[in-house]
Amino acid sequence: MRSWMVPTATLLGVGWYFAACILAGVLLGRWADSTSGWEPAFTLLGILLGLVVAFIGGYRMVRPLVDRLGAGPTGKG
Numbered sequence: 001m002r003s004w005m006v007p008t009a010t011l012l013g014v015g016w017y018f019a020a021c022i023l024a025g026v027l028l029g030r031w032a033d034s035t036s037g038w039e040p041a042f043t044l045l046g047i048l049l050g051l052v053v054a055f056i057g058g059y060r061m062v063r064p065l066v067d068r069l070g071a072g073p074t075g076k077g
Contacts, residue, residue, distance in 0.1 A: 006065075007065060007069065010061065010062070010065045011062075011065075013061065014058050014061050014062055017054065017057055017058060017061065018054040018058055021050045021051075021053045021054035021057065022047065022050040022051060022054055023050070024046075024050060025046035025047050025048075025049050025050025025051070025053075026043060026046055026047055026050065027046075028042075028046050029042040029043035029044070029045055029046025029047065030042075030043050030046070032046070
């Protein structure tokens with residue numbers, strides 16, 4: 001396998017994860033707004049929660065890749 005394929009696939013996965021987390025937060029917030037009548041409150045809360053989950057999950061997904069790439073071609077730090 002080529003050396004660029006694994007980092008590319010990892011970063012594409014992180015991008016999709018970010019998009020899914022934020023979209024889920026927006027959709028759940030819009031649903032909560034429509035049922036409660038507090039129009040922008042839950043949408044904004046959903047965006048914030050989606051961003052927090054996305055950043056934490058993205059960090060946990062990217063950290064092993066950064067560690068592996070930082071080790072160099074011999075695998076030693």
